[in-house]
Amino acid sequence: MRAGFRHPKSLDLIDDNVTRNRHDADRHVPGCKPPWPTPVQNSGNEVRTNMKFQLFAVVTLAFSVSLNAQLIPFDHEQMVKATAENKFDRFPDGRPKVPDSLLEKLRGCSLEEIWTVLQAHGYTHQFDGKWQVLHPDRKLVGRAVTAQYLPARPDLFNFIEGQNKGTQLPHNAGEGALGHGTGYRRMVDVLQKDDVLVVDLFGDVDAGGPIGDNMATAIYAATHAGLVIDGAIRDLEGILEIPMGVYIRGPHPAAVNNVMLSGINIPIRIGQATVMPGDIVVGDGEGLYFVPPQLAEEIVTTAEITHVHDEWTKAKFMTGKYKASDLYPTPWDPQLKKEYEEYLKQNLGKN
Numbered sequence: 001m002r003a004g005f006r007h008p009k010s011l012d013l014i015d016d017n018v019t020r021n022r023h024d025a026d027r028h029v030p031g032c033k034p035p036w037p038t039p040v041q042n043s044g045n046e047v048r049t050n051m052k053f054q055l056f057a058v059v060t061l062a063f064s065v066s067l068n069a070q071l072i073p074f075d076h077e078q079m080v081k082a083t084a085e086n087k088f089d090r091f092p093d094g095r096p097k098v099p100d101s102l103l104e105k106l107r108g109c110s111l112e113e114i115w116t117v118l119q120a121h122g123y124t125h126q127f128d129g130k131w132q133v134l135h136p137d138r139k140l141v142g143r144a145v146t147a148q149y150l151p152a153r154p155d156l157f158n159f160i161e162g163q164n165k166g167t168q169l170p171h172n173a174g175e176g177a178l179g180h181g182t183g184y185r186r187m188v189d190v191l192q193k194d195d196v197l198v199v200d201l202f203g204d205v206d207a208g209g210p211i212g213d214n215m216a217t218a219i220y221a222a223t224h225a226g227l228v229i230d231g232a233i234r235d236l237e238g239i240l241e242i243p244m245g246v247y248i249r250g251p252h253p254a255a256v257n258n259v260m261l262s263g264i265n266i267p268i269r270i271g272q273a274t275v276m277p278g279d280i281v282v283g284d285g286e287g288l289y290f291v292p293p294q295l296a297e298e299i300v301t302t303a304e305i306t307h308v309h310d311e312w313t314k315a316k317f318m319t320g321k322y323k324a325s326d327l328y329p330t331p332w333d334p335q336l337k338k339e340y341e342e343y344l345k346q347n348l349g350k351n
Contacts, residue, residue, distance in 0.1 A: 183261025
């Protein structure tokens, strides 16, 4: 424990008790045993026993503090617990597996329709905008595979390398050096169909691109979906030729450098959004939504009602017979309202 460090609660509590007991011992009434045992009052054995107890307490406290500070891997059990509201199947690593059919239905939902449901459930940090979007005409939909980079730090890098001992990918000397590494290949190797690789590079374009046109081709071949990097890509011209949605903060000619991959399929932050492995990534020209799997069906149902409503409302407006206040947000005239409700009943579930 470094000099001057104080646990905000535990150590201060011990200090308060020690100080209070010492004061009580200093002013104890003659003939009464003070609450704070002192070497003057105790035999040698009592002193040693008391010292052992105090030492045990200090060691126990230090051990508990060190446990709380450990890096905790996001294993299968933690993944399942953290995504306990998921109602669908899971991948072997515990990541939620939203059905392909539901992904396809979400492709027809707008970000505004997603926003309505997520806001209603208190998920206020699932959207992020201000992206440079390659192929904005291609809607991005898929299951999130998350990856997190941190600025390079030698001691943590050595720890991570030690954790991966025996599972290292083949690499040259440059890839084995601090700040480079084989992380970009590790995160691409785990991708499956309809996955979207979501990379937290803390918005640092100058850190270079972990993905170039070769790795982007591998991503597209594995997923047929897309890529999100809160940072840079390289080989922009080559990646533009690949027909997939790509969201970046900007391009950079350098390969990723002076950073280290710290986790795959763990909770990450992308801009203003919190992203969990297995979230449904939905992106268009406005930006990106990261949808918790348990809300996907409600979003689709709500969006379908909205689509039918908008279809009927726009058709009525186009007749030129109605003012905005006659029809929006809902028809007020009883006859029109009945007509709308019949139209809704007949058309829900057609798509």
